[in-house]
Amino acid sequence: MSAVVDADAVTLARRAAEEVTDPEMPMLTLADLGVLRDVALEGATVVLTVTPTYSGCPALATMRDDLVHRLRERGFADVDVRVRLAPAWSSDWITERGRAALRAHGISPPGAAPATEGPTVLRLLPTRRQVACPRCGSGRTALTSEFGATACKAMYRCEECLEPFDHVKEI
Structure with a gap:
């Protein structure tokens, strides 16, 4: 060729x-x-x-x-x-078009992935995140489950509109 x-x-x-x-x-x-x-x-x-x-x-x-x-x-x-497992996938690799599609479908897109050097620290408590409701945009949200329908999502509830929604975890 x-x-x-x-x-x-x-x-x-x-x-x-x-x-x-x-x-x-x-x-x-x-x-x-x-x-x-x-x-x-x-x-x-x-x-x-x-x-x-x-x-x-x-x-x-x-x-x-x-x-x-x-x-x-x-x-x-x-x-x-x-x-290819290295480098490991990062939620930062989701494109802006992908983030917009998530929001349009009621899923909160991830924020910036945490910067890490060296080994990943194992934390047994839920991760604190700044999550906005994909429906109304409110930042008043509450974690209901660290694990959603898939392992890469967590479940939240908006305290303004009371709607439940998934959030793609920052990795």
Whole structure:
């Protein structure tokens, strides 16, 4: 393949991969979530690199299958999805479009991820966060559960409009 054909193939493969949605939060693409890290060609094989939101993410197999299916639909016969765990995924990788989509669907997007150097300190108490209600915008919110429908979300209640909502945790 020539360099132009390779570049075109990578562009087409990237566009197709960027359409794949997250199985747990389908309002987000894997690209907007920051999980899709790279798209490349190795010979005739499209190589997709993903970093899951955490190493034990139960949706990883579905993400892989969805990516392979989408690329094969678009005519790419050989697709390899590789998992890269380092650097670890950060909620800072969620795009602004992704954050807006979360808010539009009643989910509070994460704030800035905590800066850490060295080992992560294990805390047994709930994490204090500044969380705004995605419905009314109030900052008067209360944590109801550190774990929501997925491990990457916590459950909150707005003390103004009284609506419950999920919050994507800062990681």
